[in-house]
Amino acid sequence: MGKKYGEKHKVGYYECDVTGHMTQPAMLAVAIEISEAQSAALGRDSHFVQSLGVTWIITNYQITYNRLPRALETITVSTMAMEYNKFFCYRNFWLEDEAGNELVKIEAVFALMDLNTRKVATVSDEIIAPYGSEKVKKIRRYPKLAKVEAEKGASQPYRVRFYDIDNNHHVNNSVYFTWIFDVLGYDFLSSHTPLSTAIRFEKEVEYGNQVESHYQIVETAEGTIETRHEIRCGDVVCCEANIVWQKA
Amino acid sequence: MGKKYGEKHKVGYYECDVTGHMTQPAMLAVAIEISEAQSAALGRDSHFVQSLGVTWIITNYQITYNRLPRALETITVSTMAMEYNKFFCYRNFWLEDEAGNELVKIEAVFALMDLNTRKVATVSDEIIAPYGSEKVKKIRRYPKLAKVEAEKGASQPYRVRFYDIDNNHHVNNSVYFTWIFDVLGYDFLSSHTPLSTAIRFEKEVEYGNQVESHYQIVETAEGTIETRHEIRCGDVVCCEANIVWQKA
Structure with a gap:
């Protein structure tokens, strides 16, 4: 596991839907913002990464919700690079309430895309070392997603x-x-x-x-x-x- | 002129378009959030207003841009209720950079809508007094908007x-x-x-x-x-x- 990075965030009305709960796009936006802030703090912002001819893409999210954040609630959004292998980086995000209870957990799979070929590139030490996450051999397999049935959707x-x-x-x-x-x-x-x-x-x-x-x-x-x-x-x-x- | 209320805001990437500048919807969202924070601080939040059978609506904006806020820039968003008459409340918003330069100015016209009849209601002292803005007789007239020409749009x-x-x-x-x-x-x-x-x-x-x-x-x-x-x-x-x- 790597270095944890977090910031407080006050949930705006404009980040919430008609029920007064934070929308899924808003939750992801603040999560990704936090990981960009961590990358910048570690000297690995998007300019640096792109100067190496690659850019981050996200291939999967696994999200679990205990409770959705509410308008005007102050939450802590934190992230940690968990581990990586030749092609994938596994990063978690947590949204917590003021008492430290986990509201939402996001497990994300990142990969690097070559800007010229638009294909997945290998994860280089130069990019990943500062995060302090562990290199593993294993590529995680996620459960197969159930498909929309042709006649029932x-x-x-x-x-x-x-x-x-x-x-x-x-x-x-x-x-x-x-x-x-x-x-x-x-x-x-x-x-x-x-x-x-x-x-x-x-x-x-x-x-x-x-x-x-x-x-x-x-x-x-x-x-x-x-x-x-x-x-x-x-x-x-x-x-x-x-x-x-x-x-x- | 009434009481001024402001907060700092760090512009997120997710509030910006492909040019790296804050989008117009995001600017309005943070502006309205600030006026809701002021209203709450003055005991005039939306629950209070709706308990009187009315809700705020916005009828006009006049916006001038000196420079658009940029991603990761910390701006100050402030607002002041300027004056009001029988039907309309005039409220300004300012987005300023860290040196205090005005980036964007938003002049907004608010009115109260009766929740039952959906028609404009008169502005009551009970709602407006805490903002400290001046009551005026004059209803502001704004320049007529040029129309989309039928054959040219x-x-x-x-x-x-x-x-x-x-x-x-x-x-x-x-x-x-x-x-x-x-x-x-x-x-x-x-x-x-x-x-x-x-x-x-x-x-x-x-x-x-x-x-x-x-x-x-x-x-x-x-x-x-x-x-x-x-x-x-x-x-x-x-x-x-x-x-x-x-x-x-």
Whole structure:
């Protein structure tokens, strides 16, 4: 495990939805901001990384929610580079309340993409050493995501907007969450709260694309509800997710 | 003039567009957050106001930009209730850099809407007294906004999303800016910077609505560029704006 880095954050109304809870895109935005602050403090900001011809991408998130942060609550957002192997870096994020209780835990898988070839590059010591995380041989395997069944899903189109593009000229990862959550609609979102999210990013979506956000709602044997998601750009699946919910 | 209230704010990457400058929706979000903090400090938060059967709405913004805030810059966001009359409250916001230079000035016109009739209510002393602003007779008149010419505009549809609805169950005012700016497209937005914005909100847009964001780009005699905007819901104009730009 590497060095832990954290900052306090007061949750703004504008980071919350109609229920007064912090939105998933806002949670990821503050989490990623904290990891960028840590990288800058360690002399490994995005300019440095890009000067080596690569840029960070995120391939997976596994998120568990004990309780969603609320408007005007002061939370602590912290992060730690846990371990890495030849291709992947495993980094955790924690959102905690003022008493130190864990509200949300985000396990993220980062990789480096070669800026010329757009393919995954190996993780170099020059980039990773300052974080103090452990090198491991093992590549983590995550449970397979349940697919949207062909005849049982529904979908809605979303166009990539100017503000969806971040300063790396990519569609920011948090935007996929907007497409995935929004398609479930007001009635569902205002009456359910997430317990866990597993999401995998497969292909980059670009400015000017229109995506289809496919979803299916499944009641599980345990009495919870699972939603299955695919973001498709034409015939290509760009992102898949499974979310487990309970009634709010 | 009333009491001034301000807080420091570190501009996050996630509040910035691809040019690394703070987006207009993000600027408004932090500004409104500050005025809500002032209201809470004065015992006039939204719960108190709504307990009187009314809620704040914003009818106009006049915004002037000297320089847009940049990612990771610490700015001071402050606000002051300037004056009010029977129906309108005039409140200014300032975004300043660390040296105290004014970056952005926002003049906002607030009114109270009756929660039952959805019509404008009179401004009561009970609500406004703690702000210490001056009562005036005069109702300010703002310059008429130039309209999109019927044959010279273009438009794009936007659907109201779940995250566009704020905790007052309204489409947040900052969302209109997303529709107005986004329709101009990547090439325009990445090569122009705004000098001023005048915007008027006329009708509420609701969740489930699809709006059309109409616009027209006009070169002015002074060598600047003016964009004219209308957000329409069916045949109804819900919001109008004029923005003056210069090449970035």
